[in-house]
Amino acid sequence: MTEELKKGLEGVLVAESSLSFIDGDAGELVYRGYTIDDLAKNATFEEVVYLLWHGELPTADELSDFKSSMAKERHLDDGVQRLVRDLAEADEEPMAALRTIISDLSAYDPDTDADPTDEAANLRKGRRITAKIPTALAAFSRIRNGNDPVEPHENLDHASNFLYMLNDEEPDDVLAETFDMALVLHADHGLNASTFSAMVTSSTLADLHAAVTSAVGALSGSLHGGxxxxxxxxxxxxxxxxxxxxxxxxxxxxxxxxxxxxxxxxxxxxxxxxxxxxxxxxxxxxxxxxxxxxxxxxxxxxxxxxxxxxxxxxxxxxxxxxxQMGIPVDVYTPIFAMSRVGGWIAHVLEQYDDNRLIRPRARYVGPKDGTVTPIENR
CATH class of the missing domain: 1.10.230.10 (Cytochrome P450-Terp, domain 2)
Known part of the structure; x- marks a missing residue:
């Protein structure tokens, strides 16, 4: 019996997840039981990331602690700052630059030697990666335009801080709220190509930085984030x-x-x-x-x-x-990554929690019965 070929894995179930649900016929998107409309109107990006990582919306105290811990991780180490400058001055494509920067963050992470499946260490790594992406992206964008980077503002939320670092001025409430909403909308979306790439990488027991780097690579394509x-x-x-x-x-x-x-x-x-x-x-x-x-x-x-x-x-x-927010066009996809990293990390945590190496098969359609001709007779 010939097995049915599912090109692109279309319609193939490969995992169970409690993170997000999509009803393609009804046009519905749900994060952990909450509709995207409800979250977009009533929750901030930090609340949504907490929800994805911890399974429930935070209390006021939990949110305050989470935002504070994220804000403290925004600064880039000197080595990463040098890399950002080198990439910007070399006029690297923004998504390629982001891919390289995230990989480099691993060298400076205090938990870099932790067991890849250590959940507590991965949550700390996740906070650092998520907090540092906006700093690196804003600095990269400013340097290539001949401007100095702007240091992160610990008293601003995630969305407002990025716009502040990008434009060297605090955004008004309308811009800040709109951008925060956009981050909420992009935070997770089932097993899209970049999320699945992160899961495949983590299924080998590669670490979180490797998984996120894989995801950025997948997101860069024009059929996905591009x-x-x-x-x-x-x-x-x-x-x-x-x-x-x-x-x-x-x-x-x-x-x-x-x-x-x-x-x-x-x-x-x-x-x-x-x-x-x-x-x-x-x-x-x-x-x-x-x-x-x-x-x-x-x-x-x-x-x-x-x-x-x-x-x-x-x-x-x-x-x-x-x-209309004044964001450079070629920074749109890195902003997608700035949001989706919350979902990537949540799916990687889920993958580690019940891991099995992801290893599909392909139907062989190549030649058969070949014999090797001695090299002098080829």
Missing amino acids: ANQDVMQALLELDESGKEPIGWVEDRLESGDRVPGFGHRVYNVKDPRAKILSAESEALGEAAGTPHWHEYSVSIEEYLGEEKGLAPNVDFYSASTYY
Whole structure:
């Protein structure tokens, strides 16, 4: 009997998880029993990370302690700072830089020699990795633009501190709340490619830094995290063309190009995160006097929905949201990593807790019955 081939592991169950649930037909996303709408409106990124790592939302005291412990880990060691500067001055691509930086963090981590499955040590490592990514990313972005890095601000929350370090000024409440919400929306999403990469790596009993480095590598591709950057570049192309959105889409499709930000491997309807970010993008545009970005997006969404039956994913509206916040386009995917690291670490902790080496098989379709010809006769 020939076993059914499932390319891309589509529809294959490989694990049980208590972290997040997706109903692709209903357009629902749940973290540990809480809907994404509820969390986006009523919980901060730090609360969501605590929920993912510890299984329940924190009390006020637990949240205060967690935020304080995260804030204390934001500083980069001198060696990491030198690496960030070297990568920025070499004009390295941001996701490649982030991948290298996270791997380097291992050399300075006090728990680097801990058993890979030591949960307490992994929670400490997780706090350090999660806290240091924004510092490294903001410093990298500033240095390549000829500016000095900005030291982290211990009294600001995770989202506000990143914007502060990126722009050298504290964000207003609207920007801070919008960015925090975006981080909440991206924190976890089932066994996506980057999360599964982290799980595969950790299943070998490699350490947490190795697992997160693997995840960053997977996220960098245009079919995963890189899509949000592609969306904004497409919207900028539309804006520069002077065409109406529908005509621009028709021209793009006729030339064989796809419109990024549409379709999803799991959702058969509109991504619930896209619904939330669409409203945020509209509000930002109205406040900044740049409503055209949201108007472009809505026109494209309506046309592709009616004509092609396609629905937008989270990348389609996160792109214009970030752009209106003044975030450089090629930093969008690293920001995705800045959020998703919370989910990666939670899944790695779950993998370690009930580990089995992940080792699928492939159906061999190559040649058979070969014999080696002596090298002088080849």
